[in-house]
Amino acid sequence: MHEQLEGIRVVSFDVDGTLTDKKFVDEVWLRGIPEIYAETHDMSFEDAFKIVMEAYEEVGENSIEWYLIDYWLQRFQLNVSYENIFERFKHEIRVYPEVESVLQRLSAAGYELIICSNAAREFIDVQIADIKHYFSRIFSAVSDFRQVKKSNDFYLEVCKILGVEPQEVVHVGDHWVFDFLNPRKVGINAFFLDRRGEKYGAFIIKSLEELLDILGLDGA
Ligand SMILES: [Mg+2]
Structure with a gap:
């Protein structure tokens, strides 16, 4: 269904509306x-x-x-x-139902999982407490970079810190500009998460499970 991506090393997640509800x-x-x-x-x-x-x-x-x-x-x-x-x-606090199994599959397949959120660190920490062990790094635009939004620079800085090229990163989140357009602009493979299923397009998904298909892990 989705075109499969190759050469991905890092999968990045937004928090509010993506891993947990609001x-x-x-x-x-x-x-x-x-x-x-x-x-x-x-x-x-x-x-x-x-x-x-x-x-x-x-x-x-x-x-x-x-x-x-x-x-x-x-x-x-x-x-x-x-x-x-x-x-x-x-x-x-509610973690969306498919989250843990998707993280488990991605992690078992060897992907490095990270968080890129604009929320302050204390909010991120409490909301993902139960799934925190899946993530190698947590980046907060506000707490780590003193930025109120996830800008192009934010994403480039994250890539630099991780020592990866933007093309080696998948990011997924539910904000059209800060999770989709901005990371796309710097070359990250960003996907827009539309949990209500109102939008359709090549880079739009309605559940994190679709990441498995995108990364070639579906049905295995
Ligand atoms: Mg969000």
Whole structure:
């Protein structure tokens, strides 16, 4: 079904929406933080929610602070650690059903598996805790490169660190620009993950299982 790729050494994954769903992250930012804000400053959840959302908006996703939970805890004067908040919502972390078996197959076939996420490291670590042992390296655009998005440079830097050519890397993720167009621009074999199956095209997949086919491991 897919054209098979040869000469691949590294398979790279995005996290949110690719390995795990977004529920945990949403719960932390949209429920946990406003709830603690309400308790701390003695107000209703609704009032706290409004203040917190306005502050998020004011900072905006193009600022590095947007991604740094310690910045927000400090700014809102919340006397709680992020570990504490994560603990509270850990049960909301969901790794997509096909992930582990795909990682197992790829790893057994000798591919080096890595993570390229724009999330801050503490979010990546908690979300992939159960599957972490499959990955040799974890790259966070925000924590490692102080970049808010996965740019062309980000991907080139990752290749350089790993000592591989972009052509030897497959990357998969669910963001059209940051997981697909940008890595493609530098020569990485990027695939767009469309779990809802709304888009069709040569480099679009709807499950990570399709990677097995792309790398010639299907049905073995
Ligand atoms: Mg994503």
